[in-house]
Amino acid sequence: KEKNESGFIAALADAKQSYIDDGVLPPLTLWQWLEIWDRNYHQHTALVDGDEYLSYQGLKESAEYVAAGLQQQGIGAGDTVLVQLPNSNHFVVLCFALFRLGAKPIMAMPAHREKDINALCQQAQPVAYVVPDHFLGFNYQVLADHISQQHPCIRTVIIDGKSANHLTFEQFLHSAPLDPDTPQPSPTNIALLLLSGGTTGTPKLIPRTHADYAFNAIESAKVCRMSPQSVYLAALPISHNFPLACPGILGTLSVGGKVVMAKTAGDDEAFSLIEQEKVTITALVPPLAKLWLETKEWDETDISSLQLLQIGGSRLEEKVARQITPILGCQLQQVFGMAEGLLCYTRLDDDIETVATTQGKPLSTADQIQILAPDGSPVSPGEAGELLTKGPYTIKGYYLAEEHNKKAFTQEGFYQSGDLVRQTANGYLIVEGRLKEQINRAGEKIAIAEIEELLVEHPDVIDCILIPVPDERLGERSCAFVISDNPAFDLQQVQQYLTQHGLPRYKQPDQLEHIAMWPLTTVSKVNKQALSQLAIEND
Ligand code: J2J
Structure with a gap:
């Protein structure tokens, strides 16, 4: 693994270095950027979380203390740290502490449960795992204990909140000062690992480097014309790329603006x-925008x-x-x-x-896109085809996924998005x-394969197909069609079964339909359109 890893990291650094050499990517780490922002906006408020206000100076200093504390736990350059926190100032402080050391946060979501967390541990071998004590009624300490027993790579569990038997985040904020000689990572090193929705049974990790991720955020802030007067509400979970860096939190910090943390994206919390x-x-x-529209009518x-x-x-x-x-x-x-980037x-x-009918144009003139027909040739102008992309802030491979990368990227390093545009x-x-x-x-x-693979293992399921169904509220809901001998097998049992297998709620089917045999197309494939129609009729 180590040999693979060093080869992968070297190739990634080379690719980013060429964009630095061409003058596209500035050669700075996210920590070096924070130092600049701190110099420019020192006393301005950077982060607001409930009644906790943190200035740029406060953010940088807190991150240095946390970095020192992490270092005392033996965490340093090249390590990965599994971060599963809700939106909070602590989340941002922790990320910058890790950026300072050259350790890589893995951006898990609070919604994730044992199956995904296990897979992330197997893939990235984190040395530490950071969770809240409780969030939205779920006890993360129990999960963390369970996970750390199974994965000896995790030497430290850190609880953001109260804990009787683990270190707490608060303790890290009160560490001894960081030794200023602590080496810093290089701008072409991996800064963080984002999660990909993916199409397979296990989540794929997206390695974003310091230089490319900073570019992503800073250029996005320019497109959104952000300024020191900007106030950004972090409503979506900030482990997602969108609220983290598009322009999100990092983009707001790059212009001296203020970030306000919301624990949930519902209109009740967000509006106030x-x-x-x-x-x-x-x-x-x-779907959240629709909810906000409905509420605003009377609120x-x-x-x-x-x-x-x-x-x-x-x-x-x-x-x-x-x-x-x-x-x-x-x-x-x-x-x-x-x-993945673009x-x-x-x-x-x-x-x-344009705003109502298109999804916009690429952020950078250095973004390259191809739109290809099924035979791999470029489509005629205006025709639909698969979007492929390559560019300064787009990855050329998932983290340590050599086999999968052969399928997901072309030889020239284009990412095959699977989107039809x-x-x-x-x-x-x-x-x-x-x-x-x-x-x-x-x-x-939701990767369809992951859910189907689990469902066919259920004793009552002979065969199973999962499909997206258009949904008024969710955009798409997931519907499982099963061939089963047990007519009493119902949605509740499916959900219970998947919960037991460590799946988060959002990956579980919203609808279950029994079927005697698969409807087929003229070329003898399962007719998923017919299934979709059935799902709509039976709703
Ligand atoms: C249709 N499909 C879209 C859109 C993404 C900003 C915004 C979104 C994401 C994101 C993100 C879509 N209309 N407007 O990371 O920084 C689908 C496409 C795409 C996939 C990526 C950001 N916007 N999609 O959604 O990595 O299928 O990122 O390939 O979660 O979402 O998903 P994800």
Whole structure:
């Protein structure tokens, strides 16, 4: 593994170095950027979390203390640390502490449960695991104990909150000062590992380097015209690329703005934070945007400070897009992004037609895109095909996944997104659909293979197919069709079974249908369109 890893890391560094040499990527680490931001905006408020306000100076100093504490635990350059925290100032402090040391946070989501966490441990061998004590009714200490027993690589469990038997995050904030001679990573080193929705049974890790991730955030902040007056509401879970760096938290910090942490993205919490903190910009997935629209019709909270609402992660209906400005009183920006890299944004000067009907154009002129027909040839202009991309901030391979990478990337290093897109005459992309075996449930991606593989193991299931079904609330819901001898086998049992197997709620089917045999197409494949129709009729 170590040999593979060093080869992989060297190739990645070479690829990023060439963008540095070409003057596209600035040669700085995320820690060096924080030092610059601290010099420029020292006493300005950087982060707000409930009644806890942290200045740029406070953020940098706290991160140094935490880095020192981590170092005392033997955590250092090259190590991975599994981070599973809700939105909080501590999350950001911890990330910068790790960036300082050259250790890599693995960005797990609070929603993840044992199966994903296990897989991440197997793949990345984290030396530490950081969790809250409780969040939304779930006890993470129990999970952390269970996981650390199975994975001896985890030497330290850190609890953000109260704990009788583990170190707490609070203790790290009170460490002895960091030795200033502690070596720093290089800008071309991996800064963090994001999670990919993927199409296979195990999550794939996305290695983003310091230089490319900083570029991602800083350039995004420019496109969104952010300034020291910007106030960003972190409403989506910040382990996601979108609220973390598009422009998100890092982009806001790059301009001296203020980040406000929300624990959940629901309108009840978000609206009052917008009113209180005079939020100017935030990011949502389409189902949440719909919820906000519905609420605003009767809610009297003053959200007039909001200037820009970014929406991305899954398809935004044109009808909904056109309601944003009239109802919420802010500008809309469509975002078609991926944790693997490429980001497309509609621009702030675009006319309403463009904003309502396209998913934007690439962030950088250095982004390369290809749109290919099934035979691998480029489509004619305006035709739909698979989107492939390569560029300064797009990965050329998942972390330690050599076999999978042969399928997911071309020889020239283009990422095969599995998205079906077409390009307008002025270079904007429209997402038409997708080729990958995935369900996009309210922006969270579900690998169909992972769920099917588990379901066919159930004693009552002879065969099973999982499909996305259009859904008013979620955009897409997941429906499991089963061939089973037990007519009493129901959705509740399916959900219980998957919970026992360590699956988070969002990956579990929303609907279950029994079927006697598969409907077939003329070429004898399972007719998934017919299944989708059945699922809609039976709802
Ligand atoms: C349709 N499908 C979309 C859109 C993403 C910003 C915004 C989103 C993500 C994200 C992100 C879509 N319309 N507007 O990381 O920084 C689907 C595509 C894409 C996949 C990537 C960001 N925006 N998608 O969603 O890594 O299928 O990133 O390939 O989670 O989401 O998923 P993910």
